[in-house]
Amino acid sequence: xxxxxxxxxxxxxxxxxxxxxxxxxxxxxxxxxxxxxxxxxxxxxxxxxxxxxxxxxxxxxxxxxxxxxxxxxxxxxxxxxxxxxxxxxxxxxxxxxxxxxxxxxxxxxxxxxxxxxxxxxxxxxxxxxxxxxxxxxxxxxxxxxxxxxxxxxxxxxxxxxxxxxxxxxxxxxxxxxxxxxxxxxxxxxxxxxxxxxxxxxxxxxxxxxxxxxxxxxxxxxxxxxxxxxxxxxxxxxxxxxxxxxxx
Amino acid sequence: xxxxxxxxxxxxxxxxxxxxxxxxxxxxxxxxxxxxxxxxxxxxxxxxxxxxxxxxxxxxxxxxxxxxxxxxxxxxxxxxxxxxxxxxxxxxxxxxxxxxxxxxxxxxxxxxxxxxxxxxxxxxxxxxxxxxxxxxxxxxxxxxxxxxxxxxxxxxxxxxxxxxxxxxxxxxxxxxxxxxxxxxxxxxxxxxxxxxxxxxxxxxxxxxxxxxxxxxxxxxxxxxxxxxxxxxxxxxxxxxxxxxxxxxxxxxxxxxxxxxxxxxxxxxxxxxxxxxxxxxxxxxxxxxxxxxxxxxxxxxxxxxxxxxxxxxxxxxxxxxxxxxxxxxxxxxxxxxxxxxxxxxxxxxxxxxxxxxxxxxxxxxxxxxxxxxxxxxxxxxxxxxxxxxxxxxxxxxxxxxxxxxxxxxxxxxxxxxxxxxxxxxxxxxxxxxxxxxxxxxxxxxxxxxxxxxxx
Numbered sequence: 001x002x003x004x005x006x007x008x009x010x011x012x013x014x015x016x017x018x019x020x021x022x023x024x025x026x027x028x029x030x031x032x033x034x035x036x037x038x039x040x041x042x043x044x045x046x047x048x049x050x051x052x053x054x055x056x057x058x059x060x061x062x063x064x065x066x067x068x069x070x071x072x073x074x075x076x077x078x079x080x081x082x083x084x085x086x087x088x089x090x091x092x093x094x095x096x097x098x099x100x101x102x103x104x105x106x107x108x109x110x111x112x113x114x115x116x117x118x119x120x121x122x123x124x125x126x127x128x129x130x131x132x133x134x135x136x137x138x139x140x141x142x143x144x145x146x147x148x149x150x151x152x153x154x155x156x157x158x159x160x161x162x163x164x165x166x167x168x169x170x171x172x173x174x175x176x177x178x179x180x181x182x183x184x185x186x187x188x189x190x191x192x193x194x195x196x197x198x199x200x201x202x203x204x205x206x207x208x209x210x211x212x213x214x215x216x217x218x219x220x221x222x223x224x225x226x227x228x229x230x231x232x233x234x235x236x237x238x239x240x241x242x243x244x245x246x247x
Numbered sequence: 248x249x250x251x252x253x254x255x256x257x258x259x260x261x262x263x264x265x266x267x268x269x270x271x272x273x274x275x276x277x278x279x280x281x282x283x284x285x286x287x288x289x290x291x292x293x294x295x296x297x298x299x300x301x302x303x304x305x306x307x308x309x310x311x312x313x314x315x316x317x318x319x320x321x322x323x324x325x326x327x328x329x330x331x332x333x334x335x336x337x338x339x340x341x342x343x344x345x346x347x348x349x350x351x352x353x354x355x356x357x358x359x360x361x362x363x364x365x366x367x368x369x370x371x372x373x374x375x376x377x378x379x380x381x382x383x384x385x386x387x388x389x390x391x392x393x394x395x396x397x398x399x400x401x402x403x404x405x406x407x408x409x410x411x412x413x414x415x416x417x418x419x420x421x422x423x424x425x426x427x428x429x430x431x432x433x434x435x436x437x438x439x440x441x442x443x444x445x446x447x448x449x450x451x452x453x454x455x456x457x458x459x460x461x462x463x464x465x466x467x468x469x470x471x472x473x474x475x476x477x478x479x480x481x482x483x484x485x486x487x488x489x490x491x492x493x494x495x496x497x498x499x500x501x502x503x504x505x506x507x508x509x510x511x512x513x514x515x516x517x518x519x520x521x522x523x524x525x526x527x528x529x530x531x532x533x534x535x536x537x538x539x540x541x542x543x544x545x546x547x548x549x550x551x552x553x554x555x556x557x558x559x560x561x562x563x564x565x566x567x568x569x570x571x572x573x574x575x576x577x578x579x580x581x582x583x584x585x586x587x588x589x590x591x592x593x594x595x596x597x598x599x600x601x602x603x604x605x606x607x608x609x610x611x612x613x614x615x616x617x618x619x620x621x622x623x624x625x626x627x628x629x630x631x632x633x634x635x636x637x638x639x640x641x642x643x644x645x646x647x648x649x650x651x652x653x654x655x656x657x658x659x660x661x662x663x664x665x666x667x668x669x670x671x672x673x674x675x676x677x678x679x680x681x682x683x684x685x686x687x688x689x690x691x692x693x694x695x696x697x698x699x700x701x
Binding site: 071096097098099102103113114148149150151167168175177178179180181182183226227228 | 538541557585587588589626628630632633634635637639641649650651652677680683684685686687688689696698700
């Protein structure tokens with residue numbers, strides 16, 4: 001059962017949210033319960049610390065008179081519950097949702113000015129959470145997870161073409177189907193971490209063998225599925241041919 | 248040569264240099280004599296007195312052999328006396344403060360010496376025995392013809408190159424004056440010392456170490472002057488940019504005020520309508536009205552206010568200016584501009600100019616992609632967390648792009664002649680160690696990210 005936490009500084013809105021959530025859980029038969037409603041972020045954090053598990057959080061963005069705002073509260077919650085669902089409740093004008101989604105992987109935001117809209121938002125969020133949990137159970141996709149300074153990125157391994165050492169020390173560039181970015185790392189470590197699906201074909205390249213399209217033996221170039229090219233060394237040739245013939 | 252002869256020759260010489268003194272001061276001061284009409288006879292008398300006493304002192308010094316003193320002490324002494332005389336004379340003529348007159352006198356002395364040494368370049372020995380008639384003729388030729396020519400040329404050159412204006416700027420600036428005053432007053436001593444040093448200096452082949460040293464000093468002076476000028480220019484530029492930004496900011500605020508006025512107008516009409524309905528007890532209409540009002544406000548005025556609130560968190564003037572410019576461009580092209588700056592942006596490790604170029608490239612690309620499309624919008628996020636600043640530019644993708652090709656120079660979805668943007672973006676970032684660019688396609692949007700480790 002997923003616990004729901006609500007942090008909201010307006011008592012009336014808090015009560016309305018709680019009532020509607022409980023009603024909605026009953027109607028839809030969700031496996032959730034309202035665990036705690038509070039005006040104070042510390043209460044929420046204490047409760048999460050006491051019983052750490054995946055939860056749902058409805059958080060007000062602006063918490064008047066409290067030491068932290070919704071964003072800082074979200075950061076603290078993320079430290080305790082990395083996979084929880086954060087839904088932000090806001091009066092339209094102070095919205096910075098892209099930032100919230102970027103840093104906190106917030107799920108959604110709800111505008112609280114109009115009760116009908118707020119209820120609609122709550123309904124949609126609960127539905128989205130249920131849908132996502134269902135999807136996660138059936139999901140087979142493997143992800144490559146890497147920390148890029150202050151955020152963590154998850155890239156499906158199947159979408160990675162190759163890694164390249166980018167000129168500077170400890171700098172690796174990931175070439176993906178839909179991503180391209182730099183991060184700090186070492187290609188040797190990546191090689192051991194990623195296992196047999198990736199082959200070190202060159203001093204500077206670690207290639208996803210499943211994504212190779214063709215080999216240009218004359219110029220010692222590999223053409224990847226997305227049209228990108230990378231080099232391979234003489235030593236890697238035999239191994240590459242073997243891998244490609246297996247595909 | 249007897250005393251009297253010598254004195255007469257000197258009077259003629261001093262008269263000429265006085266003429267040049269007047270000419271130079273007239274041109275370089277850029278104004279007429281002080282109260283010339285009222286006291287022209289006094290001026291004439293003082294001029295005559297000045298010439299005569301100058302010539303007399305010069306003759307006495309020559310005859311008593313003061314010029315022959317050791318280390319050219321006599322020459323220096325004479326120079327100081329002459330300069331003091333000129334300073335008093337100028338002070339009397341123009342009514343400037345004494346330090347200014349003194350500096351001018353030194354300066355004119357320099358010009359005069361420069362002129363005579365130029366002309367003496369053409370003579371063989373540079374020294375004349377005035378007792379011999381033949382040498383006296385040559386001396387007179389140099390003194391009365393060649394030197395005045397050079398003198399005129401020099402004064403005109405200074406006049407044309409605006410040296411007078413520069414001197415006045417220096418005069419106006421009080422702070423550093425004392426030091427410069429002392430330095431300038433040392434001119435006769437310094438010039439003699441330098442002369443001796445150059446003269447006695449060690450000769451290495453064709454070179455003289457003192458000459459090299461002096462050249463080096465001149466270079467140093469020129470460079471430091473240039474550097475100062477450059478700094479000044481840069482400061483001016485920054486000021487200009489910040490002025491422009493303020494102008495743009497005010498313009499935006501004024502636009503906001505216009506919108507508020509429009510809104511107030513509409514709202515008054517609406518309120519008078521709803522008043523009647525409320526009177527009749529039509530509660531539903533009243534509720535509907537209040538709801539519409541709240542939304543209208545958000546759409547009409549709230550959007551602008553929100554944008555300005557976010558922009559207010561950008562404390563780097565350059566970035567603020569850039570964003571303001573882009574906001575204006577977007578509103579012109581009817582592109583919806585989203586901006587989020589949750590925490591204040593104070594500074595980044597990237598130089599402001601580089602950062603602006605990078606952001607400019609990213610935002611321009613995003614704008615080009617959505618311009619003219621259906622519901623065009625771009626979104627910019629600036630996020631400062633502990634130890635890390637993120638800039639994120641996002642736009643909707645309307646066409647399929649070959650994701651890996653955008654990095655190639657010259658590739659563009661917008662036809663030829665475009666697409667140098669991202670390549671130069673990479674070039675700029677290549678100069679920094681702690682910068683992490685990232686590009687992605689997420690949910691049908693093109694996302695460019697620039698992370699800076701602080």
